[in-house]
Amino acid sequence: MPRTALIVAHGSPSDPDPQEAALRDLAVRVAALLPGWRIGGATLAKQGSFDAAVAELGTPWVYPYFMARGYFTKKVLAERAAPQGLRVLEPFGTEPALVQSAAHALRRELDGRGWQADGTTLLVAAHGSAVSRTSAESARDFAAALKSEMGFAEARAGYVEEPPFLADSAQGLGQAVCLPQFALNAGHMLEDVPEALAEAGFAGPVLPAFIDWPETPELIAQSLERQANSA
Template sequence: MPQSALLVTHGSPSDVETQEAALAALAVRVAFYLPGWHVKSATLAAPERLEEKLGRMAAPLIYPYFMAQGYFTGRVLPKRLAPFGLSPMTPFGVDPALLTLVETRLARELAARDWQADETAVLVAAHGSAVSKRSADAAQDFATALQERMGFREIRTGFVEQEPFLEPAARDLGQAICLPFFALVAGHMLDDVPEALEQAGFEGAVLPSFIEWPETAEIIAQALRAESQEAA
């Protein structure tokens, strides 16, 4: 029987179909690295879409395309998977391969601008949460690990939904790169992050959200392959 996988993310309640289409496109890219696999997708924001997809698949691996092991990956998603006898894998944002990828990408950005790490600041722009610490903790842990690897002049983390907020965190950074710690190109990436950076007078480089990184699909495929081999 061919192996199957379902990519799941939160999506956007105000723009359901756009994010459904974006995640479906990512699933196609993941499938490129997994010949013979059936790779599908569903957002939690689309009513009953998850259950609809699961009803058509035979025991797929469930890959949470989330940036943290938080409320949705730890409570909401497992509850909705339970009737199908399934459980989610480790989320994208805490995969060690992501840290390696970001280190490589930042090194490339520095080289392209003839900048040195110890002369450059990094701003990690993240979602945060007014009700749970896990989202902020994941971004802060990522920033700390990144700093230990690369030795930037300074690294700051700023959030859309909690303190320290993104706008003040983005002020007075000088030579800097903004790393958005977001899975999708949705409301925060389209509106809140650019607005906060503009108000802060941030003039550094701004990287895209992870769904637009070419290597993201390969990281997901590697995780799915490893999970499948371990289960076998």
């Protein structure tokens, strides 16, 4: 059983270095919680990064830092891992503890503003896809689970790449908070999401991408340790 893991994200093909650095920093934070493990980070967008990280780590488990079981996790990443005999784990977005972690973050935001969940709308901003239902379904399920957990007045999702588009979902919400379902601070999170919210006149708080959540390294570390103990 390996005590090595490689955290892999898609990254930004047009500007791969910032996201590559962010993944490596995340790997350092996860490794600090797992004594005896070696953890690496790489993006698919950075040419040669995945193979170099695998060569350095040996035969690591591959941890997909993606929000859904979509095209990149089930096909692209699987095809990269298969020739080297690497085990690909379930992606970050499917972690059982993610809903509870998001609920804690949302409660902190609401408490800081003196808001009650039953008077607030939750807006989940997500990627969506023109070719796969997985991304949209994941976001809808996430929104529904958080509504059930916290008692929001309403929970809805809006997408960057398919209807209902985020600019439409974000209109006329009144008191609302936006939770972006994005792993990294890449193009969609930095450009498309704020542009859509501005177009809709959305004035509520917007939580950060998961890479900036203090709970994220612990979620990944707990997942790796749990799977190692059961292997």
